[in-house]
Amino acid sequence: MGGELHILKIEEMIEIQRSLVKEIKLNPIDRVPRKIAGFDLSYPSKDTAIAVCVVMTYPDLELIEMKWAKVEIDTPYIPTFLAFREGPAIEKVYSMIDEEPDLLFFDGQGIAHPRGLGIASYMSLKLQKPSIGVAKSHLFGQYKEPPSDKGTFEYMYDNKSRVIGAVLRTKSRVKPLFVSPGSFVSVQDSIDYTFKTCKGYKLPEPTRLADLHSKRLRKEVSA
Numbered sequence: 001m002g003g004e005l006h007i008l009k010i011e012e013m014i015e016i017q018r019s020l021v022k023e024i025k026l027n028p029i030d031r032v033p034r035k036i037a038g039f040d041l042s043y044p045s046k047d048t049a050i051a052v053c054v055v056m057t058y059p060d061l062e063l064i065e066m067k068w069a070k071v072e073i074d075t076p077y078i079p080t081f082l083a084f085r086e087g088p089a090i091e092k093v094y095s096m097i098d099e100e101p102d103l104l105f106f107d108g109q110g111i112a113h114p115r116g117l118g119i120a121s122y123m124s125l126k127l128q129k130p131s132i133g134v135a136k137s138h139l140f141g142q143y144k145e146p147p148s149d150k151g152t153f154e155y156m157y158d159n160k161s162r163v164i165g166a167v168l169r170t171k172s173r174v175k176p177l178f179v180s181p182g183s184f185v186s187v188q189d190s191i192d193y194t195f196k197t198c199k200g201y202k203l204p205e206p207t208r209l210a211d212l213h214s215k216r217l218r219k220e221v222s223a
Contacts, residue, residue, distance in 0.1 A: 013081050017117040020125055024111065024183040029130050033058045033102035036197065038206020039090050039123075040107050042214035044222045049073050051089035052214040054206055055099045061197060061205045067096040068217055080114055080139070083122035090123055103185070103193065104131040105206040110180035110190070112141045112156055112165040120182030131182030132190045133165075134207055138178050143167045146176055153191060156180065166191050170198045177202065 008016075036058045041049045048070065055065040071089040078085075109118025110133030120133030141156035141164050150172040156165040165180025165187060181190045197204035203211070 008084065010078070010081070013084055014115065017115045017122075020122065021116040023125050024116070024121055026111070026181055026186055027184065028186045029103065029184065029189050031102070033130075033193075035064070035099055035101045036103045036105065036193075036206055037094075037097070037101035038105040038107075038204070038208075038210040039093070040207060040210035040214045041086050041089060042218035043073075044070075044218050047073050048221075049086070049089050050214050050217045050221060051086075051093040052210045052217065053090075053093045053097055054209045054213065055097055055101050056206055056209070058103070059196065061199060063209060065097055065099045066209075066213055067093055068213065069093045069096060070221065082108055083117075083119040086119060087122060087126065091126065094127060101129065104129050104182070105197070105204055106131060106133050106182065107135070107207045107211065109133045109135050109139050109178070110165065110182040112139060112178060112180035114140050116158075116164075118180070118182075120180070122182075124182035124184060130184035130189075132185060132193060133180050133182055134194055134204055135178040135180075136175075136203075138167075141165060141178075141180075148173050151195065155187075163187055168194055170195065170204075171200075171202045174202050 052068045075085040106120040110120040124131035143156045144154045146152040146154045153168045
């Protein structure tokens with residue numbers, strides 16, 4: 001795929017999603033991760049992205065590495081096809097890290113997606129690493145609003161009443177997160193590791209720090 005993604009038609013992207021979704025495995029993670037990573041992109045311009053990857057220890061959540069890359073973006077933003085826009089940039093920055101993570105966090109959807117393959121699932125299969133999608137907004141699935149207290153959650157269901165993720169309250173009286181497995185993890189793993197990586201903030205530390213670095217670098221690049 002790689003650099004050819006920008007020429008794909010929507011019908012071709014749908015076909016890729018439908019093909020890849022068959023490879024998703026929702027088995028529990030086989031061992032407790034020692035290192036975890038988070039990714040985020042910021043855009044100094046419409047067709048340029050700053051892709052950031054941070055690697056942290058687990059469970060201590062200490063930052064051990066941060067890499068970033070400035071990448072030209074060829075694919076426009078189209079809802080439900082985010083992976084085709086941001087995937088090549090994520091692959092590039094992932095190739096730059098020295099510390100190999102055991103679990104990846106993405107700012108986006110996993111299987112809670114109309115075709116079951118959000119960016120966390122797509123990248124999990126591309127990189128062959130367990131991953132979790134942690135989105136700030138709802139895309140797909142039915143759910144009830146969780147109680148307003150920190151630590152509460154409600155499951156998300158697809159149109160066949162299958163559990164595809166959960167809506168988590170990671171901070172009291174703050175809008176919840178929409179969490180779903182990418183691949184090689186279970187729904188329960190996604191819930192547990194998201195809660196365990198939040199250190200008093202709404203977002204889990206890997207994506208929160210990646211977001212902070214990407215915004216800082218965007219300003220520096222734009223200056």
